Amino acid sequence: MSGPTVFLTFSFIIRIMEALGGAAFSTTAYSITAQEFPLNVASAFATLETFFALGLIAGPTVGGALYELGGFTLPFVVLGSVLMVAAAIVWYFLPVEGSLTRPTSRYSVFSLMKKPKIFLYAFTTMSGSISIGFLFSTLEPHIRPWNLTPLEISLIFVIDGFSYSVSAQLWGRLCDKCLPERAATTIGALTAAVAFLLLGPSPILPIKNSLPLCICALVVHGFGFGAELVASFSGTHKEALEAGLPDDLTTYGLVSGLWSSSFALGGFIGPSIAGVMFDTIGFGWGTSIIALLHLFVAIVTIILSCYYRNYPDEDFSERTPLLQRSE
Numbered sequence: 001m002s003g004p005t006v007f008l009t010f011s012f013i014i015r016i017m018e019a020l021g022g023a024a025f026s027t028t029a030y031s032i033t034a035q036e037f038p039l040n041v042a043s044a045f046a047t048l049e050t051f052f053a054l055g056l057i058a059g060p061t062v063g064g065a066l067y068e069l070g071g072f073t074l075p076f077v078v079l080g081s082v083l084m085v086a087a088a089i090v091w092y093f094l095p096v097e098g099s100l101t102r103p104t105s106r107y108s109v110f111s112l113m114k115k116p117k118i119f120l121y122a123f124t125t126m127s128g129s130i131s132i133g134f135l136f137s138t139l140e141p142h143i144r145p146w147n148l149t150p151l152e153i154s155l156i157f158v159i160d161g162f163s164y165s166v167s168a169q170l171w172g173r174l175c176d177k178c179l180p181e182r183a184a185t186t187i188g189a190l191t192a193a194v195a196f197l198l199l200g201p202s203p204i205l206p207i208k209n210s211l212p213l214c215i216c217a218l219v220v221h222g223f224g225f226g227a228e229l230v231a232s233f234s235g236t237h238k239e240a241l242e243a244g245l246p247d248d249l250t251t252y253g254l255v256s257g258l259w260s261s262s263f264a265l266g267g268f269i270g271p272s273i274a275g276v277m278f279d280t281i282g283f284g285w286g287t288s289i290i291a292l293l294h295l296f297v298a299i300v301t302i303i304l305s306c307y308y309r310n311y312p313d314e315d316f317s318e319r320t321p322l323l324q325r326s327e
Helices: 004-036 041-070 073-093 109-113 116-146 150-177 181-199 211-242 249-280 282-310
Strands: none
Touching: 004 041, 004 249, 041 073, 041 150, 041 211, 109 116, 109 249, 116 150, 116 181, 116 211, 116 249, 116 282, 150 181, 150 211, 181 211, 181 282, 211 249, 249 282
């Protein structure tokens, strides 16, 4: 039994299974990280994201080499084998304490979303994911007129991930030591907005498109993207504890689940709207809209920060902690 229909059907099934496994893995990894490094959540999360970015960098290169070596099947066989080995290593080395006595949580992602600051962090995560999804879908058609070689095109895609992997460590240290998460979010959103205005370049700017400009914009975007993601995870974790949720694995799981869901939602929206905008209004106006999205995040973050600076003890969504409200 073969044919395009069978191939497409099994492709969807495999992708769904991959998504389920990826969601379970990422949520668990972030939860364990927050539990093991409660005083350095941002730095620990940044380290995870650094290796995630390195995987994004190495994936296309290794996958292309394996495809050239053994055809369509070999990359999947090799990656599947590596994942099986990784699963065995995780099963052996991760601690099992608390696995039989885990408390039942009385809270949900929706209860977290009632907090304006947590909702803003979730929206920031989604916006950052939308931007990277937009890039992955439209960057290659945008740079195609320059007649770059396949190797040069792959290096263009590596730039953003490399900048993100390096900057994530910096933002993690800053958020743990001295920089408030809302400040990092604002800086990251403004930086990402500037990057997308340059990447187009936006028709509102009197500059011409060029390869050096594209490279600089990708470097700038990776820098801002790192600030948004690291600050949003660390900020959500801190705000959940301040809202009255217990400092245990159940709360870490809720925070990780909310962050992963927000990122996945942006990963769905970004490519979905990217193709439509590229075909209808062009790459320049499309990047301008993404820049406007990040500018909106920065403005709302500034307004919310000013509000809580003037009214530090007030929360216009809830007047009592979530823990007390549930009792």
